[in-house]
Amino acid sequence: MPFMALYIEDLGESGSLVEWYAGLAVAISALASALVSPIWGRLADRYGRKPMMVRASLVMTFTMGGIAFVPNVYWLLFLRLMNGLFSGYVPNATALIASQVPRNKSGYALGTLATGLTAGTLIGPLLGGSLAQWLGMRQVFVFVGFILLICCLMTIFMIREDFEPVEKADMVSTRTLLREIPHKSILAGLFVTSLIIQISAQSIAPILSLYIRHLGERENILFVSGLIVSAMGISSMLSSPHLGRLGDAIGNHRLLVLALFYSFIMYLLCGFAQTPLQLGSLRFLYGFGVGALMPSVNSLLTKLTPKEGISRIFSFNQSFSYFGQVAGPFVGSAVATGLGYRWTFFVTAGIVFINFTWSVIIFRKYLGAKEIT
Template sequence: MTGASFSLVMPFMALYVEELGTPKNQVAFMAGLAVALSALASALVSPLWGKLADRYGRKPMMIRASLVMAFTMGGLAFISNVYWLLLLRLLNGLFAGYVPNATALVASQAPKSKSGYALGTLATGVTAGTLIGPLIGGTLAEWLGMRNVFLLVGILLLICNLMTIFMVKEDFQPLDNEEVMPTRQVIGQVKDKKILLGLFVTSMIIYISAQSVSPILALYVRHLGETENLMFVSGLIVSSMGFSSLLSSSWLGKVGDKIGNHRLLLLALAYSFTMYFLCGLAQTPWQLGLLRFLYGFGTGALMPSVNSLLTKISPKEGLSRIFSYNQMFSYLGQVVGPFIGSAVATGLGYRWVFFVTSAIVFSNFIWSFLNFRQYLTSKDIV
């Protein structure tokens, strides 16, 4: 529900910026700024919320995030100009953090031997919501109007808040200030700091690679010859990756528990590099759609593997802070990715966006392989 709440509004954010009276030559900039502001704000405050989660528990942070976001997202229905939009998007980013705290909660409560499966199941829920959102957001905007969709999102987040209060259980005892492990000590107790940094960077690159093609995907589809049903075909291609990721996340989480999440992560990075390179060679929109669908199986393995490995190498007392720093890197990837895609497309052409992205993923694979090579003979990181 949280994933759907955010992705519901993405298809018409630029149109809403335009409806608010923004000059036409500033619409694209303001729409991009509204998205980037939220991600940047979240990146800056994630470590603070992570520290509070380690002191008071993950469930209170989830309640806080869903309640505030219900008002910041629902409040977008009542604004009169783009500056209110930017302010509410900024506040939304500052108080966000439902998914990373849910991840930390699941990671802390599930047995470590089953963490890949548990986190893969959680990723399935997030992916399903994120996938469903764009498919129904545009339709609801046509039926109800854009402002009413924001109201609906606020109601969804309020329901999410109530479900969290009454249905989510956490075995956690709040700590005094003296009992909270300092962040430096949390980092000091991590089993392998090179792997920790590598996982943070991997999370950033996962989002860079996902977001780098988003600004140019519809234009690339048109470049490949689709003109009559451009928006429908582009939407279908975007959704195809989500469908395959949804189908595979939970199952691949089990595979990671069986063969070792570090091995599954390396396989997924190599597979993702190959898929991105082939997408740059596509000759028709349907070839691109098939490759994006196949690529989704790689993304279905990446984030659950990263989250499971973070759980295994981090001290339980500082797990929320580790996940909050990981989320910070993810948000930075969401900001940097579109800029890389736009710059490469402008300078080299659409196909080169996929080639450059595949090169970034390949460099991440090499770095991860060097980090994990001492553990490749064992089932897991010890």
């Protein structure tokens, strides 16, 4: 991702179209994933999560590795579209863990998975940018394809799943599955929370470097920007397993409500930051909130959902996350353009506070109980 715009220039595009195609290359993959994720979720409930993980990693080996050989930007967009249509490794990995691990330990297990995801998010851009400088941009895509091939082989030979394929006639329909879930308002609230987590995480992405310059940094803007992004990821990565275990102990719904309020405070304070150091410190502290949110959401989805439909529910949740990834940058850019950089943080804080208030309302019957049953 760090050099996508430069790669598009290398393919022969120039001017304002470069930014347009770079944004489209990112958004088209997330949007396609959001639309087809429920289809893959239904197939996972029928045939198992491991086959879906093998399918995703194998196809992505070619869609990502193949970008190294595209002759123009249209083939790049086509492969990014195919990458989104055939993705789905993460939601199926989440569903596999959720279906195999005892429910009273799901917070810890899913928190550990979140640690891996966060680590990849941190390492990926740094590794991609460094290798592009050293080897060239096209070679990076070959390298990524090779990594995905290793991922596919590890999934085939190192992951076991206790799953019996289900005949089509015996499959529980999605409508029946939703009827069997007792707390539909909580389910809807968790989906929206996943959407807002991504909106809030992505809203500042387009303006972060500009905001850092606004705070007085002039010489090392890109380095400081990367450091501030990494600060949030590091604290999230370090805290996710421990906060997941805390959620198992005190109730994941309680931890979710606390993490939303904590995130609201952190975003509000980021809007008042006066120096890049203050902003970086607040973003590091905000990472602890992120480290609690996704494991809490996933653990609650696990406890609410019958095992025979868990992949479909996680795929719906992933669709909301993808839509948040698409919407977040647009929200941040629009607010910054109309009201100024600081207001991006204030508006994001307001969105998180609305989510917090709604969560308190839907959880009010259960905040006195350790678990939702």
